[in-house]
Amino acid sequence: MHESSTWLTFEHGERKVIHVAKSQHLEWASGDSNYLCLFGYVFVDGCPADATELMSIFDLQEDLTQVYQRLSGQFWVLYVNQNRPVVLFNDQIGAKNCYFHETENALFFSNCLKDIKLHEDTNLQVNHQALYNYIYFHCIPSPTTIYELTSKLEPGKAVLFDSINGKTTELLYSPIFASSINNQKQAQEECLEIVEDCVKRADFGKVGAFLSGGLDSSTVAGMLAKINKNKAKTFSIGFKVKGYDETEYALITAKHFDTQHEVLYLEPEEAAKKFVEVAQHFDEPFGNSSAMAAFFCAKYAKEKGIEVLLAGDGGDELFAGNERYAKQKVFELYNRLPSFMGNVLNNAFNNRLGRKIPGVQKVASYLEQARVKLPGRLQTHNFVNQMGAEAIYSEALLAGVDKHIPILQLEQRFNECKSNHPVDQMLFLDWKNTLADNDLVKVTKMCDLAGVEVRFPLLDKKLIDFSCKIPAETKLPGGELRDFYKKSCKGFLADETLNKSKHGFGLPFGAWMKENQQLKDITIEALASFKKRNIVKNSLIDTALNSHNTVHTSYYGELIWIMVVLELWLQKEEPDFKV
Structure with missing residues (x-):
């Protein structure tokens, strides 16, 4: 446990609700038969509110949707009442992470996944699907986490835990997007x-x-x-x-x-000194x-x-404000065509001969991408889609995962949007x-x-x-x-x-790794250890290192980074893990 962590336990029927949390940014209130934990800060009808005030509102109003419409801020809330299901929900954008884990006798909640892992009544095992998703997205999108049977609360959603109906999820925030403007x-x-x-x-x-x-x-x-x-x-x-x-x-x-x-x-030199600490601070790779x-x-x-x-x-x-929104609008022009016309164009240009003719190549490439429906088309340049899953992951890992999960997760979120306009859906x-x-x-x-x-x-x-x-x-x-x-x-x-053109706080890791010996040493040592875990193919690691040193420094530098930080995280949290 972290030094500043606290265990808060509350009975709910035959199960315990155990909240493991750091004290910072945390408030809680309790009564004879109810309990509310607030992590972050919340406004009710535009005014700041604390855990006690929020609990009194929930005690009087059972309709979560009605209460939720009055809330804003950056928070998640756990509400326990003996006469109702346990409810967990967060703000509209999911600014604060919340993890939860279920056992037969208890429910565990925390803003810190590592604290749940360290609780004496949990036994968390690395989730192979999460490893697949991590390489695909460079993070692990909710509700999946790095551990099996452990979830992250999705943004703008509620999870209700009921001894009778089990666990259910509700989308609390899915606004209507306007199609016209008056002034x-x-x-x-x-x-x-x-x-x-x-x-x-x-x-x-x-x-x-x-x-x-x-x-x-x-x-x-x-x-x-x-x-x-x-x-x-x-x-x-x-x-x-x-x-x-x-x-x-x-x-x-x-x-x-x-x-x-x-x-x-x-x-x-300064980045190298903190590289390992930064990689290991996250709750997940x-x-x-x-x-x-x-x-x-x-x-x-x-x-x-x-x-x-x-x-x-x-x-x-x-x-x-992202370039992909404008780019995808151009691809969507194809999908507005009558299907017969789209087929004619595709047959005429997107073929083996067309892809070899200068000038026609761009048309063929456009048609090939345009025929992929959103949101899958957004992943055209994804490492996994470019190289193929079989060229990246080990056979042992692929045997235990579903390669379709990443795109299915994207499609679910994409389709929850109450708009048919591709820009609204992408936003x-x-x-x-x-x-x-x-x-x-x-x-x-x-x-x-x-x-x-x-x-x-x-x-x-x-x-x-x-x-x-x-x-x-x-x-x-x-x-x-x-x-x-x-x-x-x-x-x-x-x-x-x-x-100005769009930019941000990028990191020149690929370039630095070529000139800084400490970064280079950390990278080489980490990747050598990573090979032994059998998550990806050794040939992928060798290709990434060789290509980074000869061509595509930035592109392969990013691939090297995601593998190195995964290895550094595993060294601290799961040192003995291998597929």
Whole structure:
């Protein structure tokens, strides 16, 4: 157990409900026959609420959907009442991770999976399917976890545990997406007002802001500067590697809003010293290579007296700022054609001869991709789809997994969206996969390691709801990414910020590994150990190392990273594991 962890046990019928949690960010309330745990922070009807107030609301109102409509914030809640099913639910975007594990006699809940594992009454075994999913996604999307019979709460959902009906899941947040707008100019003005209000609600404590210089972090930093009497404190991280350093854009925003700006230039030697600690801090294997940058930036802010950092995550997924949204709109043109016309085009161009003729090759490639339905088409360039599962995973691992699970999980989330517009559907999917399962985990866990709390004002329910009122074609007319949002920020953000290309806190791991001996040594040693676990084929590891040293440094650097951090995580948590 972690030193700051507590076991809270409550009887529910014949089973115990055991909540294992760190005390930080945790509140609980209890009565004669009920108990409520609140992790994070919550607003009821726009006003801050604590666990006691929330429990009194639930005691009076049995309809979870009605109560949920009144809640916002970044939280998860466990409510136990002797006369009702045990209920677990989280905020609309799933900003706070919650894990749960069932045994015959008990239910275990925690924000920390490692604490559940260490409880004396649990015996967790590594989930082979989770390993497959990890290589596929570079993380393990909910509800699957690295351990069998253990789950992660999916964003915007509730899980009810009933001794009679068993475990059931409800989708609590699936908003209606608008298809038209009455007054776009008025909506643009409202957008910026809502962003300001969301930043105000997150601005409590000793607060600073991440600042990469992109649209989202610049907006959050700018609003923090606007609402604070003292200079807002902002933090960036830079790299002395061509193509990775964007601190000049952060400086533009800092100067524009007159923030007290701090920049840390991260050297590979410093990254190497923390590489293992970063990889092992996550509850599960986690392969987003920008985690290192997030940690060092948060650590630097902590050293400057900051206790809370505001992050700009979410704007791209609310207002259509990722290149793939525009790209997929082009592919969707094919699917609007009458089926006979699509077949004619495919037969004429997408054939063995067409794929060899210069000029026709692009048409054949377009048709080949377009014929794959969303959301599967989003995975065209996935390592597993590019190389083939049989070329990546060991035969022993493949024998015990379902190769269709990753795409089935994507399809389920994609189809839960209450819109038929592909952009709306992709945005909704990204709330779950890109944000809840990946980016938010990265930032939250790295801030936790640095001793800083993080909040995501652009993922406030008020702004999410508002974004759904803006039609997809207004957010993304043609191929103009974030057109509505940029127009909303015109005059607030600097023109250079509005016109810059998208970037972020990337990590030049591939380039660093070539020049830094310590990183190279960690990598070679980790991959040598990884081979013995029989998760992937040895030939994949050899190919990745050879290709990284000769061609495609960045591409194979990413593949090497996800394997190395998996091995480092296993060394600490499951040292004896092998397939």
